[in-house]
Amino acid sequence: VFFLAVLETLDVESCRPECTWEYCQANPNEVCSARSVSLEKQECHGTCQxxxxxxxxxxxxxxxASCPQTCAPSDPTCLHRFGRCVHNHLAEPHRHHHHPICHHNLQSNAEGYFVCLVPGCLN
Structure with a gap:
């Protein structure tokens, strides 16, 4: 077990800097480690992602105010309403072109969830 922990530590130490809003705002073209913010883990990218x-x-x-934030797990009506509301919220930029939901321009502000996409694996 200790041996595996050491390997894991060594692997993480070889990773590029962590992808954070602050790091990417200062270094928009740099490679970073998305291990804690990737939307989907890619096995071939290992621990670092x-x-x-x-x-x-x-x-x-x-x-x-625009979408109910709480639903009981057994309340399909509420869950469907929440899903429709989120869908409409995500479609908003296409209709109104203001207050985009997904900000590629990291200079704006960090209110929301900072996430990164990791490329797929070569065959």
Whole structure:
């Protein structure tokens, strides 16, 4: 077990800097480690999950005023209403072209969820 822990530590130490909003704002074209912010883990990228800061964005969730934030797990009506509301919220930029939901321009602000896409694996 200790041996595996040492290997894991060594692997993480060889990773590029962590993808964070602050790091990517300062270094928009750099490679970073998305291990804690990747939307989907790619097995071939190992522990580091390397990607480019330019593949990161801030996802802004709908406000609690526009969508109910709580539903009982056994309340399909509420869950469907929440799903429709989120779908409409995500479609908003296409209709109004203001207050984009996904910010590729990291200079704006970090309100929301900072996430990065990691490229797929070669065959």
């Amino acid at each position: 390397h990607t480019s800061c330019s593949s990161c964005l801030v996802l802004r969730p709908p406000s609690s």
